[in-house]
Amino acid sequence: MTIESGDVERVFREVGALRDGHFVLTSGRHSAIYLEKFRLLERPRETERLCAAIAAWARTLDVATVAGPTTGGIILAYEVARQLGARAVYAERRDDGAGRELRRGFALAPGERVLVVDDVLTTGGSLQETIAAITGAGGSVVGAAVLVDRSGGARSEVPVHALWRAEFATYTPSECPQCAAGMAATHPGTGGARGCVVREGRVEVA
Numbered sequence: 001m002t003i004e005s006g007d008v009e010r011v012f013r014e015v016g017a018l019r020d021g022h023f024v025l026t027s028g029r030h031s032a033i034y035l036e037k038f039r040l041l042e043r044p045r046e047t048e049r050l051c052a053a054i055a056a057w058a059r060t061l062d063v064a065t066v067a068g069p070t071t072g073g074i075i076l077a078y079e080v081a082r083q084l085g086a087r088a089v090y091a092e093r094r095d096d097g098a099g100r101e102l103r104r105g106f107a108l109a110p111g112e113r114v115l116v117v118d119d120v121l122t123t124g125g126s127l128q129e130t131i132a133a134i135t136g137a138g139g140s141v142v143g144a145a146v147l148v149d150r151s152g153g154a155r156s157e158v159p160v161h162a163l164w165r166a167e168f169a170t171y172t173p174s175e176c177p178q179c180a181a182g183m184a185a186t187h188p189g190t191g192g193a194r195g196c197v198v199r200e201g202r203v204e205v206a
Ligand SMILES: [Zn+2]
Pocket: 022, 030, 031, 173, 176, 177, 178, 179, 180, 185
């Protein structure tokens, strides 16, 4: 099964994971687009569909294990592994803050073929830390895949397959066209339950 970038964007919009508005991001920059991956990951059917596209791409890589970083990467690693008939392991943040590691007794055979997956590639940090954790545990990373690459070309030692390469413009408040037009800005993703609500199976912005 293959999937077009436009189809991936449509799925993100349909589940409310991609919203239009005027948003203040955690970086402090402003954007007319907000991406909340958990509006997708809370829906197994849509998540399964996108993971099928990753699994189809990875089918020839002879993957023994799929690895993902906490938190969203756990869901993707599990589902892609399920579809490939592989095992799934998860890379967690180290207590000392220096990257990620495999915990909970996860072990890899020397040279074990591992596919690394993640939801959204932003800076590339989580993906690189996961690759380093797999390599450090003796595995061999044979591929990397994400649902969305919004990094604008993050450097990676392993080529990254993205279902959707997205470009979202962000602005400083003084450059922001929506601020200039006098539109009120909102802070998405903060304050717990604020943000989206589901009514009668449809996602609406609260
Ligand atoms: Zn603004």
